[in-house]
Amino acid sequence: MRSIVRLAVASILPILLCVSGCGVSDEAPEPVVPADDYSGRTTYIEVELTADLSGLTDNQRAMLPLLIEASRTMENAFWRQAWGDRDALLASIEDEETRRFAQINYGPWDRLDDNRPFMDGIGDKPRGVQLYPQDMTVEEFEGAVAASADDGAALKSLYTVIRRDAGGLFAVPYSEVYAEELGRAADLLEQAAALAEDDGFREYLKLRATAMRTDDYRASDMAWMDMKDNTVDVVIGPIESYEDQLFGYKASFEGYVLIKDTAWSDRLSRYAAMLPGLQEGLPVEDAYKRESPGTDSDLNAYDAIFYAGDCNAGAKTIAINLPNDEQVQLAKGTRRLQLKNTMRAKFDNILVPLAEILIAPDQREKVRFEAFFGNTMFHEVAHGLGIKNTLDGSGTVRQALKDHASALEEGKADILGLYMVTQLIENGEDTGATLEEHYATFLASIFRSVRFGASSAHGKANMIRFNFFNERGAFSRDEEGFYRVNSDQMRDATNALAEKILTLQGNGDYDGVASLVAELGVVHDTLGADLDRLAGAGIPVDIVFRQGEDVLGL
Ligand code: ZN
Numbered sequence: 001m002r003s004i005v006r007l008a009v010a011s012i013l014p015i016l017l018c019v020s021g022c023g024v025s026d027e028a029p030e031p032v033v034p035a036d037d038y039s040g041r042t043t044y045i046e047v048e049l050t051a052d053l054s055g056l057t058d059n060q061r062a063m064l065p066l067l068i069e070a071s072r073t074m075e076n077a078f079w080r081q082a083w084g085d086r087d088a089l090l091a092s093i094e095d096e097e098t099r100r101f102a103q104i105n106y107g108p109w110d111r112l113d114d115n116r117p118f119m120d121g122i123g124d125k126p127r128g129v130q131l132y133p134q135d136m137t138v139e140e141f142e143g144a145v146a147a148s149a150d151d152g153a154a155l156k157s158l159y160t161v162i163r164r165d166a167g168g169l170f171a172v173p174y175s176e177v178y179a180e181e182l183g184r185a186a187d188l189l190e191q192a193a194a195l196a197e198d199d200g201f202r203e204y205l206k207l208r209a210t211a212m213r214t215d216d217y218r219a220s221d222m223a224w225m226d227m228k229d230n231t232v233d234v235v236i237g238p239i240e241s242y243e244d245q246l247f248g249y250k251a252s253f254e255g256y257v258l259i260k261d262t263a264w265s266d267r268l269s270r271y272a273a274m275l276p277g278l279q280e281g282l283p284v285e286d287a288y289k290r291e292s293p294g295t296d297s298d299l300n301a302y303d304a305i306f307y308a309g310d311c312n313a314g315a316k317t318i319a320i321n322l323p324n325d326e327q328v329q330l331a332k333g334t335r336r337l338q339l340k341n342t343m344r345a346k347f348d349n350i351l352v353p354l355a356e357i358l359i360a361p362d363q364r365e366k367v368r369f370e371a372f373f374g375n376t377m378f379h380e381v382a383h384g385l386g387i388k389n390t391l392d393g394s395g396t397v398r399q400a401l402k403d404h405a406s407a408l409e410e411g412k413a414d415i416l417g418l419y420m421v422t423q424l425i426e427n428g429e430d431t432g433a434t435l436e437e438h439y440a441t442f443l444a445s446i447f448r449s450v451r452f453g454a455s456s457a458h459g460k461a462n463m464i465r466f467n468f469f470n471e472r473g474a475f476s477r478d479e480e481g482f483y484r485v486n487s488d489q490m491r492d493a494t495n496a497l498a499e500k501i502l503t504l505q506g507n508g509d510y511d512g513v514a515s516l517v518a519e520l521g522v523v524h525d526t527l528g529a530d531l532d533r534l535a536g537a538g539i540p541v542d543i544v545f546r547q548g549e550d551v552l553g554l
Contacts, residue, residue, distance in 0.1 A: 042112040042314075044104060045540035047345045049547040051259045051303035060232050063192045064257065064305070065554055067234045070188035071255025071308035074236060077181040078253040078309030082129050082243060083107035093119070104314070104544055111314030112459075112541050127403075128246035132162040136169065138246070144169040158251040158324075159215040159238055173215045174238055178253070182212040185236065185255075192234075200227035205234075212237065221323035225332040233258040233302065235320060235337070240310055241406065248403050254309035256320070261340055264301030271299060271381060271424075278420055279385050283495040287391055288506040293333070293384045299377065303341040306547055315458070315542050318343045319376050321383045321413075326396055329388065336380035338373070345543050346448075347372050353539045355444045358530060360482040366440035371433035375417060375442055378431075382416035383409070390508035400508030407521075408513055411461035412501045418442055418494045439485045443475055447483075450523065450531065460521055467520040469493050481530060 053061065079086040083106060093099040101118060102108055108122045109115040115125040126134050132141070141162070145152030154160055160171035175182055186209035193209070196202035204227055207220035217237060227233070235258070238251035275293040282289045311317045320337040323329070347369050355367040390400050398405040418438070425435045433441070446469075449462035469475060472493040477483050504512050523531070 041101060041118060042110050042542070043535075043538070043540045044542055044544040045349050046546055047349070047543050048551050049305060049307070049341070049545040050551055051305050051341060053259065053552065056231065056259070057197065059195045059197055061554065063195045063232055064552070065549055066188045066192040066195075067232070067236075067255075067257045068306045068548065068554075070185040070192070070234070071236060071257055071306050073181040073185040073188070074253040074255040074309040075312075077178045078243075078313070079106055080178065080181075081131060081250075081252050082313070084130055106309075106313045126246075127244075128162075128250075129243055130161075131244055131250040132246060133164045133169070136162065136164070141169065141247070156247070156249045157215075158241065158249065159217070161250070175213055175215045181253075186210075186212040189234075189236070196230075198227070198230035201230040201232070208236065217323075218325055218328060221325050221328045222332065224323065225328060225335060228298070231260045231262075233260065233337075235322065239322065239324065241324075243310060245403060248398070248405055251324075252310040254311040255306070256304055256308075256311060256317075256339075257306040258302040258304055258337065258339070261301040261303055264338070264340060265299075269299065271377070274424070274429075275381065275384060278423060281423060282385065282416070282498065282502065283419070284499045284502040288387050288502045289385075291387055291389070298333075299336040299338070299381065301338045301340045304339045305552055307545060312545070316342055316346075316545070318346060319380045321380045326388055326398075329384075334384055336377075336383075338377055338380065340373070342543070343373060343376060344369060349543060350448055350540060351441075351444055353537070354447055354534060355440075357533060357537055357539070358447055358481070358483055359440060359444055360478065360484040363436075363440045363484055366434075366437040367444045368433055368437050368441060371437040371441035372445065374421060374431045374433055375438060375445060378417035378420045379413045380417075382413045382420060385416050385420075386412055386502050387506045391506045392508065394508065397505045397508060401505070401510055401513055404510065404513040404517060407460040407464075407517070408501060408505060410458050411464055412498075412505065414461060414465060415494055415497045415501060419498050422491055422494065436485070436487060439487055439490050443483060443485050447531070447534070450527070460517065463523060464516060464520040465497065466527065467522070467524070468497050472496065477526070481533065 053064075076086070083089060086106075089108065090099055090102060093102060098119065101110075105111050105118075107125070108117055108119040109125040110118050117123065117125070126132075128134070128136065141155070145155050147168075148155060154171040155162060155169065157171060157173075159174045161174065161177045162169055163172055164170070189205045189209040189212075193202045193205035196205060200223070204220060204223040207223045208217075211217040211220040220237075234255065236255040238253050240254070241248045241251050243252040244250040279289055279291075279293050307316060318339050320339070321334050322337075323334065351367060351372060355364050359367060387397060389396055394400065398409075401408055421431055421438045422435065424431055425438075431438065446462050446466050449458050450466060469490070472489055473486055474490040474493040475483050475485050500516075503509075504516070
């Protein structure tokens with residue numbers, strides 16, 4: 001392993017959020033030479049992405065290069081969404097480290113440092129990236145929605161790009177804009193389907209290929225939910241909407257190739273049955289917990305062998321909770337995939353050294369992988385808890401909270417995950433760690449995630465939680481700069497924040513979320529200085545993969 005970028009991390013800037021009505025920045029500038037100043041760049045450590053393939057059949061092994069190649073086409077499509085012409089940008093960069101850094105970030109903005117441009121002459125990252133006209137205002141978009149015949153369905157669709165001509169704004173389906181990438185991916189998925197031994201997986205691959213050509217992903221999402229026994233899996237297509245920071249409407253392209261870890265999966269399966277009881281026990285008024293969590297959901301551990309596109313940009317995803325389609329969720333729940341090898345790599349390379357600097361010596365040994373794994377597992381389970389539609393019946397929480405929806409949903413999952421751990425341990429369940437270990441590891445994880453910066457939904461949620469916990473004494477900081485969990489206050493703060501978030505979601509209270517973010521989504525001086533101590537210690541912020549056929553021996 002070697003450090004990709006060895007220089008220090010800059011201080012994380014406070015959030016500057018435009019609540020509503022702001023325009024987006026001017027069109028993207030021409031590619032330029034690298035900036036002279038390399039300091040302040042986010043540090044990554046490179047790790048090999050491997051897994052034990054010895055249990056696979058010949059057909060399963062033969063599928064892997066096809067699935068990896070299909071994922072590579074998502075890489076191309078995501079570059080077009082996030083920046084535009086990848087090859088032109090990379091060719092314009094003479095310095096090798098800067099070029100590598102642009103590849104890690106899928107563009108010239110440092111994703112883990114509030115999208116700060118790291119090349120000269122690059123302006124701010126457009127909030128709507130390449131998914132909307134760069135000079136489009138929110139008012140113009142909302143005007144087009146009001147004037148549309150379909151209530152804005154095409155304009156707000158997850159799977160359209162917004163363009164403008166003399167007649168105004170209009171939506172173009174992904175299957176047209178990204179026809180080349182999606183067509184090739186669909187062909188490769190169909191070739192893989194021909195090799196699939198598992199009936200459910202074969203059906204999913206075929207339907208996913210069809211979805212890429214038709215922009216209708218629901219049938220393939222349903223089929224993906226129906227798969228239970230396949231060892232090889234692929235998550236591929238336009239999926240998460242974090243990259244659209246203007247509205248959160250548009251899905252970005254990504255691909256993962258995965259191998260199921262059956263031993264861990266068996267251990268996880270028993271928690272799924274506990275969801276209804278946990279929903280009932282949520283610390284909030286009944287109206288906010290009246291929806292039933294899907295009980296058909298499953299939770300499994302995987303080793304990832306390939307990441308592409310959105311999930312590989314900046315911070316690497318360690319857990320997946322899909323599909324996002326609320327209709328599929330209501331019908332079938334969600335699947336939660338824990339990416340164990342990625343989690344272990346982050347734990348060993350980031351969290352352990354971080355805890356040595358920031359966590360009090362007597363609580364440091366409580367920062368354990370088993371607790372980290374559990375916290376992450378429960379975060380994913382907790383996405384299924386709470387409320388998906390606003391109480392007034394006007395639509396989904398996501399629609400109501402727009403650009404704040406993702407950050408609040410991540411904050412909800414973190415806090416309800418901690419609520420679940422507390423409940424289960426108090427009920428005598430074995431979660432693999434003690435409550436003190438879960439809490440100490442959770443606190444160490446907040447520092448890790450705050451370093452993702454305000455541009456990430458996870459980073460933003462962690463800043464809010466850090467400040468909320470701090471105000472309520474959930475942890476204390478001693479004169480030497482070491483942090484220590486106060487378990488009783490941590491439990492109380494967890495319940496209080498859970499109630500606050502669930503209420504904001506159920507009310508679809510956009511303004512309430514905006515003021516929460518404005519009030520608590522900031523890094524204060526003391527925390528900023530502590531984060532700089534981490535940077536000075538050379539702890540990487542995240543990992544980057546050496547991956548593909550060669551690493552896997554395929
Ligand atoms: Zn999440």
